[in-house]
Amino acid sequence: MITLNVLIAVCLTYVAFLFAVAFVAERSALRGRVRWLKAPMVYTLSLSIYCTAWTFYGAVGSAARSGFEYLTIYLGPSLVMVGWWWVLRKLVRIGRSQRITSVADLISSRYGKSNLLAICVTVLAVVGTTPYIALQLQSVTLSFEVFAQPGVLSPEEGARSYTALWVAFGLATFTVIFGTRNLDANERHHGVVMAIAVEAVVKLAALMAVGIFVVWGLSGGAAQTLARIDASELGQWRMDGGRWAGLTLLSAAAFLCLPRMFQVLIVESDDEGHLRTASWAFPLYLMLMSLFVVPIAVVGLDLMPSGSNPDLFVLTVPLAMGQEGLAVLSFLGGFSSATSMVIVAAIALSTMVSNHIVMPIWLRFTGGGASVSGDVRHVVLLSRRLSIAGVVALGYVYYSLSGGGTALATIGLVSFVGLAQVLPAMLGGIFWRGATRTGAMGGLITGFAIWLYTLFLPSIGTGALPEAVMSQGPFGLGWLQPQALFGITGLDPLMHALLWSMALNVTVFVGLSLTSFPSPLERLQGAQFVNIFDHSGGPRSWAGGVAQTEDLMIMAQRILGAREAQALFEREARRQGARGTLPDPNPGFLETLEKELSGSVGAATAHAMVGQIVGGTSVSVEDLMAVADESAQLMEYSARLEAQSDELSRTARQVREANLKLTRLSVQKDAFLTQISHELRTPMTSIRAFSEILRDSPGLTAAEQSRYASIIHDEAIRLTRLLDDLLDLSVLENGQVNLNLRQGLLGQVLDRAAAAANDGGLTLRIRRDPRAEEIMLITDLDRLSQVFINLIANARKYCDATSPELTIEVREDAELLVIDFIDNGTGVGIEARDMIFEKFARVSDRQAGGAGLGLAISRQIMTRLGGEIAYLPGHAGAAFRVTLPRKLAMAAQ
Amino acid sequence: MTDRGESGRDAGAAPERIKSPLFLHRDSYRRRRIMDAARFLPVLGLLLWSVPLLWSAAPEGAVSSSAALTYIFGVWAILALAAFVLSLYLGRGEDEPGSGG
Incomplete structure (x- = not known):
């Protein structure tokens, strides 16, 4: 008889062996010898954590109770693996190119890196997985009891809790040591994966050993076993069709959504090629795991006393037949199933809890930025370890509270339905670009709420929901009865919950996705996920470290x-x-x-x-967007610089022009000074000369005296006029002039000006239109006449045509009175046009006519009169336009 | 629900059409058909495993458990074998873009 102490010793030896395997694997990985760790078979075997203690013990129990239903739990995953080309290949590719660390991370990344969504999935995963962990603790505890007191199935509660506590403690320790050994961005755990692969072999070997013993040892061969099955109470196919189809689909969904499955399938995946091997090897593994379930159940039902727990037939049948070694192997198989599940589930959940709940809170409270510095890494590790302890502790608490009364299979299925709520958001996310965050969130919350209400709370026991609510619905609303929503009764509670939760989940997901609009990041991620095979140029290497x-x-x-x-x-x-x-x-x-x-x-x-x-x-997209932001800022900055440099060059051009003008003015001024001194000197010379003659020549005749005196007089007048001009300009410029406003006809002003300007003898023909000139003006007529005289005199002096001719055109409109003076000469050169209105400016020395003050004075006068004078380009000869405001003119009438 | 379903309708349509020729080389053609087979295999499995839904639940015409087990495990073995054969042909080389089609 194996004592409990021997069993514990075997257990501890086995655990020590696992430690050694994990340790060696870690060391090899550190040394870079990862080839044998990356073998496709290791990957396939690590997937076997799908087969937990629920499978190892519960499948036989399920077969003994309800026939072939247990098969559905394996058919679904087999279909998913065989159909890897559809979904898994895409998920693995996405997981590698987007550095996905968990199922919550996948959903949140796809929907615009929404942390709220990640928190939702995390909570769902924790709630859905906790009963499952409790289930593993329960099965290990039960199996211990089988050896402690064979045949007695309900020992005192205290010892039971004690065993479970130790198991939980041991598992948490192992997980912390190998699950959070290093904070690898890749989230790979070579040691853990290797240990799990070993455990997969152990549990398959154990179950097959028991099966072979039952078939060939107890029943006498395959044919006899089949005959025995047909003869037993499981002899005929009795399966509810709805449950058969529903559970197959449910297990397929759960295979993709369970956090621990996601961890080994996607996160720990090294190579897409491994999926190829797993696509046939894993269905084979599942087939072998379930092959001997029915024979063991049938033989167990035959051999064991009625009332024995069918969940433990795998252990109790060999024990009852005296095969203690086989029983211990079987015990180790069950132990392996339980431990590997708890370890991977704890790692997966702790990653989610730490990444999506603990770290955001910690960062917010410490006010630290997103930059990962050394101490943040330390904090992440600590939070992972605490999360692992927390998750396992939660399972233990659930186990203690529930007391482990329910049949194993039921808890597992409840958990499956809960986690399957992630499926619509997951598949929608990788196949449908129109899926949005709002839709995913709505669908998840709806499905989760219905699952809680219709399945999870009723499954805990009578305490969770009052009896009245169960039978009559909340507040007496019959159509809200937890197990008969909308008045549809008669459904199996599990199928009922699955149907309603998934149907409403998908409806809300699609409905909200169709009506909402995604954010830019969401749309980018959506395109990347759905078209992953177009975007990612082959799988990227995860092996970082070897930086160049x-x-x-x-x-x-x-x-x-x-x-x-x-x-x-x-x-x-x-x-x-x-x-x-x-x-x-x-x-x-x-x-x-x-x-x-x-x-x-x-x-x-x-x-x-x-x-x-x-x-x-x-x-990542975030990186790219940040880069884009920076580039946008740079571009804006450079645009500003460009604008500034444009302005600078404009200013520089203006300065250059001003300088040019100043230089020209200076030259003009020098020329003018020469000119004016000449102008002053010539009359002064003649005045001096003739006054000397008058003084020194006594014998002059009266006629001579008179002639010389009149020359002196004329020269003096010329001087006076020059000085008058200068004075006039100065007065005008300083604004000291008083306008002498009078009323008069424009024609008369022009007549007077033409007469005054044309008295020099040189003939200038003036063409006028007297009818257009009949305009009454109120202005300073003398000053205006001065401007006209100047313009006509200029034409007379400078027009170089053979028969000089000046055209005076008068036009008026509502606002302005315009008088153009156009001659038929060569005009003023372009380069000189902006100079002619300046003081001392003279277009050329061609005809030394005046002092170059005429146009300057004219401009000052026009400015005083409220009008202007400008050179009029576009004519063959010189053309000046005098503009007067009409208002002043109108006021005269 | 194909890999290129969305890109076929979206902006990627035109370049995609240019990229992949209308008629493929014999080898590429064979590879595409093997991918099709890989896609079809789970559908076949689902159909075969749905056959038990047709079996009568009434005691007189019921299928015996040994026959049911033989059928279900037989399908299982065939599926695993077919997946194994396909996995030999679905090598690494098929990962180039557009292989989804």
């Missing part, structure tokens, strides 16, 4: 400059204690480098650049 320091050096030199980069690398190498000039690319160095780089190119770009060289990981 030289590549980093080249990049850093490009950004920081050669000398600075070399100095930085040397400093880091010294700090690390390395001998060469190149430091090891450890996280500390990369962080420093990234910070240095971000000073030059911005944080997001630096992160992406270092990430690309070091990890070979894909640049």
